[in-house]
Amino acid sequence: MNQTTVINKLNDLGYQGLKNAYLRQMEDTNYHQLSFEERIYGLLDAQDIFLQNKRIATNIKASKIKDKQAAIENIDYNSSRNIDRQAFQSLISMDFIRNHQNIIITGKTGTGKSFTAQALANRALLDGFKVYYVRVPTLLEEIKISRADGTYTNLLKRYSRFQLLILDDFGVSQISTDDVTNLFEIIEDRTEINSTIITSQLPVSQWYDYLNNDTVADAMLDRVVHSSHRVEIKGESMRKLKSKINPN
Incomplete structure (x- = not known):
């Protein structure tokens, strides 16, 4: 499985925050020094922050x-x-x-x-x-x-x-x-x-x-x-x- 397949799946799922973090991981060689759990946590945390910011933007517009x-x-x-x-x-x-x-x-x-x-x-x-x-x-x-x-x-x-x-x-x-x-x-x-x-x-x-x-x-x-x-x-x-x- 290559990176393109993973990115396409993330696009299909709408996981924009996770995708952006995944791309950063691919570009930064320092990420390869992290454990699997640390990398997964970083991806999930990025998606969580993305969703929080999206909710805030929606609430600001509706306010x-x-x-x-x-x-x-x-x-x-x-x-x-x-x-x-x-x-x-x-x-x-x-x-x-x-x-x-x-x-x-x-x-x-x-x-x-x-x-x-x-x-x-x-x-x-x-x-x-x-x-x-x-x-x-x-x-x-x-x-x-x-x-x-x-x-x-x-x-x-x-x-x-x-x-x-x-x-x-x-x-x-x-x-x-x-x-x-x-x-x-x-x-x-x-x-x-x-x-x-x-x-x-x-x-x-x-x-x-x-x-x-x-x-x-x-x-x-x-x-x-x-x-x-x-x-x-x-x-x-x-x-x-x-x-x-x-x-x-």
């Missing part, structure tokens, strides 16, 4: 994250922004996802709420978690359409399967009684199963009045607010600061 360049390394910990570096480092470990916990990120317009949420989301994707990003107004409109065309149950199932859901821009527009109920059902379906990051211009202290539905507000705040990690970003708009640095 709908707008800022795929957002990175936790670029988080600004300037004291004026009120981000506790030590507390935030604990979030970077992604244990909050493993423990099915939530994060609430609040702050004024332009302070970097969405960037921070998406930076965490991008790290979660690289760590192999399934992530999805959606603005709350978009989600509420999607729910209305799904109720009208009879696909609401499928929509709930789809949102419940993401290990991390980013709900961006909570509180930017008026919300109806039906909207409050619909949003609660999304959150309720994920409680203690998966994690959610919510960003909002509204301070948490104003959420109860904003929801304007005592029963649902009590239930939602109990499931989200009281058991969440809180990041309250302060300071001037990052967009304004950048425009001052680069006026042109």
Whole structure:
């Protein structure tokens, strides 16, 4: 049996990672000094890494994250922004996802709420978690359409399967009684199963009045607010600061 036969079989099986490693072994004479078991393990490990990277690439594409360049390394910990570096480092470990916990990120317009949420989301994707990003107004409109065309149950199932859901821009527009109920059902379906990051211009202290539905507000705040990690970003708009640095 020659190398071509082996390569053709690997192509037939779709073992791209293993094939690439096999070709490297054929080209590098140092591999011949390894034992059979070591060479086999190297091939299998290469295939495993290939599949992991393929899953990550698929998850990144499906995540709908707008800022795929957002990175936790670029988080600004300037004291004026009120981000506790030590507390935030604990979030970077992604244990909050493993423990099915939530994060609430609040702050004024332009302070970097969405960037921070998406930076965490991008790290979660690289760590192999399934992530999805959606603005709350978009989600509420999607729910209305799904109720009208009879696909609401499928929509709930789809949102419940993401290990991390980013709900961006909570509180930017008026919300109806039906909207409050619909949003609660999304959150309720994920409680203690998966994690959610919510960003909002509204301070948490104003959420109860904003929801304007005592029963649902009590239930939602109990499931989200009281058991969440809180990041309250302060300071001037990052967009304004950048425009001052680069006026042109």
